[in-house]
Amino acid sequence: MSRWDDKTWVFDGKAIGAPVNTVTCIWDFDLPDGTTLFADQHSQLLHEARHFLWSLFSNRRNGRAFKASNAGRIFEGLRRLLKWMVEHNYACFGELNNRASERFCDWIVELYASPSRTNHADVDDVSNLHVSGETDPRESSHLSQAITGEIPGVHDEAKEEDLGATTSNGSPATRSESDPEFEEIPGLTSGTLFNSLSTWRYLWEQRLELTSVGVTSLQAQPFSGRSIYKLSLDLVSRVSKQIPALPDEIAISLMNAAHQFIETTSEDLIQAVEGVSLIRSRNLAAGARPLAMHAEVSRFLQQPKLSTPTNSAKPWPELFGLKEISSVQELRVLVDTLVDACTLIIQAETGMRLGEICALPSGWDEQTGLPLCVSRRPSKSGMLDLYFVKSKLVKNRPMPVEEEWLLAAAPRGTAALPDAVRAVIVVQKLLAPFRDLAQPETRKFLLVTLAVPRSFPTSSAGITEPSSVLIRLGQKQFAKSFVDWAKVALNEQTRPYVESLGECIRTHQWRKTYAQYVFQVDKRMLPAIARQFKHLSLAVTEGAYVGTSASLVSSVAEFNRNLTTDFFLANIRGTASKQEGRLAKVMAKYQPEMAKIIDGLADREARQAIDAWCRDRDMKIFFHGYGKCIPSIAPTEAECHKRAQTVHWANRSPNFTWREQSICTGCFLFLADQDNIENWSRRYVENATTWLEAQSQGRANEFRVAKARADQARTYLINLGAPVPTVEIANAR
Template sequence: MTMAAAASASAAVPQGSPQVPEEAFVDLDKPDFKTFWNAFVWRFLNRNPARPTIAINWQFVLPTGGLSTDPQHIILLESFKTVVWGMLTNDAYGKKLKVGTLGSISGGIREAFRWFVWNGIKDFSQLTPAVQERYHNVLAQLILKREEVYPDFVAEGYGFGYHSPSLRSVLEEDLEEEDEAKVDDQAEDDGFTYSQVANRINIIYYIYAQRVLLQKRKLPALSRAPFKGRSGGEVTSGIVAHAINRIPALPQAVSIPMLAEVFRWVDEVGPEIRRAHFAFQNSKDGGRRAVMSAFAKLDAAGFSSERLAALPWRERNEGRIEGAEDPLAFGYHRMRLAVLMLRDACVLAVQYLAGLRISEVCSAKVLKDKVNGLPSCVYKMQSPDGMMDLYFLKGVLTKGQAEPKANDWVIGCAPYRSKELPVIVRALNLLHDVVTPFLDDDKEAPLFVHFKNRWGMPASADSVHQATGTDLQRGCRRFIRCFVDLSTLPDFDRHGNSLVRYRRTRGQCIRTHQGRKTFADFCLKTRKTALHALSLHFGHLTDSITYRGYYEPVQRLHDDVEMFGHSATVDFFVSRSEGKVVFGTMAAAVNDFLKEFKLEGIKDPAELRDKVTDIVITHDLRIYFNDNGNCLISMAPLKSRCQAAAGGPSWMHTRPNEKTRTVSMCGGCDCLALGREHLPFYETRAAAWKEAAQDRANRVAVRSYEQSRKIVRILKAPAYDASQPC
């Protein structure tokens, strides 16, 4: 059936009659227009596992009354359908749009369709420059105060469920993980985004791009370039500036209690839920008493009736559960909630401890039987140096790929042959055990599942399906709302991050992508040389994508300052390899360093500097230069006296502790290296302590004076002994 025939059939069929299908799937490769063209909802298969299907709904309410599918709007409806079809199947716009963009497209279509009908515009040929300018001028009001344009009109979904006013500004921004078609119908209280305006402006450009296809279907078209030839970016910028508002990493005051709760679930609550679920699955044929006994095991996991009653309202029994007065029916609900919340804890573990996208989490598939004691989507390999067991998760990468691509992600490590499993592996192992009853014996199935029925437990595997990104996003927010107490957070943390929105929304402002940002923030702040490894882990094309998108601007400014320190570090090792002498307890380590990397034999200054620079950056070496000496703590952090005084040295503590550090302490520290540039400091110090040191009972003065004199004497010697301790 051709598109022309589809148009004739569409005009002949009264919209809303019984023969019009409610929804239909669309095959872009082999379209059969007869099967889907008149359907109220077009559904497309999507390659993103987090959103396996994308829908565009052609039936929506209008501010004039009635529906978009009413017969008097048939030309407008057919024209918009044709534009969408053309944008997906031809490159008249310069490129074909992907199915994933249909959410934002449908939001723009609904806005334009409603405004056109409200202003008596029946087809695209009536979109004169004056009409376009009026549409442009009213967009801000349509987004912020729609009721002022359309009195007493409320669009679908407004104020319902997860699109309630308290959450709508959060979900509006979360287009990667929420249903864009529903979200876009919500107005924000405090402004609008660039994308909201662009989605509405771009529709006019799509209409113009598909003018040839519209004319082939004998539908009125827009023949002149929209908005007097200005680009879409210029037109959109006339309403709102294009500001990049990057999703921030989660503040430590929020992420630490959240992850502490996730760990508790993986190691304490989860095993109890697993036992209760096994007992439930084994008791279904044993009668009411056996099933009730299985439900009783949930009490140990914290899902007693009393505990459930204390959860926020969406999880409580308030007459919303059919048969809630029956303990058996309520037990089914308790089991369902416990299993789904265990799944959500595992999602948080994977996202915050491995940085996977929600689509990559959804892509994990498993067999019913484990492989070498692990879910089939997990395997381990020995590290190249033979010291560690590395654990990998198998999934599918879709971001930036023309077609889905199988990919493996590192999710943890443990010492070689250790019996201890990384927390993510423990979580996935636990989740696999819980979903095993829903798996077939001989084929892979999703590891992260959702239940089709709203209440109770699935009666069979047919009642279980792959969780979407929205399912997991909502589940994670529910988990945080129920088990992570953010009510006592202050307005700001010690780093100056505002915590108000996390406290006020009880964590409902947290988005799934923040797990990825938090993971990247931890990796790059811990070790900046992890940038390339992180870029490979994330599947980015270049390191610069990771650096710009996942490294906070404030941290970049901090790095600019740090670069001076690294540059001075390079200068130090270059000068030492060229023959400059240093002494102190660190002198021997410096000599060993030069020998290990064979720097002393390099005669070419440029080659020497390049070699030293590469070593300093690769090993993240940093010398802290002070008037009283150079601190090489990053080369020997366990020997630091100031960190020992602060509570204990560690390989994580590679900076001197300024609160406990003193000149005398540094003088006897194994991290200190001295050169002639420090002579003025110790001459001044010796002179300052000389008079007080005359009193031999003043041990501090005596020790400081004698230490300073010794250093001065060594530094003034014609050829001082670099092996001399301070």
């Protein structure tokens, strides 16, 4: 039984089977100033914290008293607040106010976004957890963490009855309302931050109870009264925008290590996996004893051609530092590592989200000699072979839709395949024997999870769908084991990665690394990056990916000004491509008047004049996949602001929450041109297909919206001078 003055409180009432840390509160933790709460200068803070925590279980003023099983979770949030208070010189709860709560939010964002803080002991991000005692992936594979049970420290806030949250219209809150395209961070959810923010709410709710025992609590409602759940969503969005790209030295070291591992091991490991699978299939069909089957597998793997990789004089264990383990365990470790290397290359060289990589379909196209998810076609110039990878896009879509991402490019007719294409091929071949064992719903994925640690599955029960958790942990393990950190240049940017042996790497960083690399190579590629990332708005790419680098912010602004200048100059001179939309008609109407701005000027002077005209009026183009808008032309006419009831003469950007294709097309400030033909063509095909299928089933009246959208897209394509795709449905009326 714990006493009030004990350094550790253990509450009675631990749930059966639950770990003891769910009911344990350890007060003797380290503080940023090198002391603990038991130091004299923190005695008041310790006194107040104890009374506050106990009040939540003894006399909670708002809602039911918490159960003992909540103690560990609540204490975790309190511990984080206490550490922050000491670091920022707050001596007691009475000193906390609304401004302090906002500072706490800023600190939380920095804690999760900064690589130098990512490995902070107080960060409970799933992607940074280190299971106690895990020193070797062969002894306690990160695979088993991803497959079995919950990882310690991850909380399902939705299970708490009093933690439900809804949006303003009563529907469940699922993402930040202020940023409809916010990028989800793998391993970081609103629930991760909810616990820390809730401590402030509890302090406010318990203020009267604390006053009754002589403790002064918050004097004003924290966070300006905002919903804790919505605030946690907004903070995740802020973290997303502030997480930096990987430093060049880190990205290059990781990619070089992955390429080298694939080159060194892939052919031998594919051969070994195929051989082991054949032996197992033959023995299982013959009803052989397990020991006999294992012995045959071991003899097969110990052959000289398999025990030592091609082009190497060293055997696998010596080459990769494997411990004394069985040949089957050795093969399993190498297979997992090869998959990790391949997924790293795919993500690094496409910028795809983890969910999109998990959704890659399996299969082989005998005609092209490529995986079914990979296609090849010539570039517009005919100089390059472009390789595209097909997957499912879920982000900002009500249902998953099939999309393409540029995977790689090579000079036309080159026989050797690009490395990113080879990575996909390796995964397709390496995991093929296991896909054949899987259930049909699992078999369709390129990546499958082998849910049997330290060995290989022999039935469908041991094969599950792809796991984004596994990919994250795998990339960290690969970085730790195969990057020569001693050779990485040490500076302010690389230090956190080197000192943590890659533990602070976030898979989300690959998207920013990809975006900033492409933009630095050619600033005109910003729209192409937005298309690759499937962003509905160029503003998202600009603000959350390229614009996160301080050195590139001015380049982004300059690039946008140049695009805006080019747009007006082309319209004034009559050299613009065909355009459609209400803004196109306005531009045509005022073209003679605007031509006076550059009348009699040479090209350079004309550009300077238009650039100055745009700067004076704060003209800026906002790009969408389906068109463009310039709110500065007539701020009060923006249809998105009208719908949101946010009309104001000072608006210089769209209302991103309300902006979508059906609203924009009726806006005074919108137009589409040749850059948007692909989007309108796809919109036509999708809606025309839906309409024809409904018509063939006698349900045409239910899908009149699809018919209207198809007709609109067809009109746009015709007016833009683009061909209208042919859509045919079997048995259509």
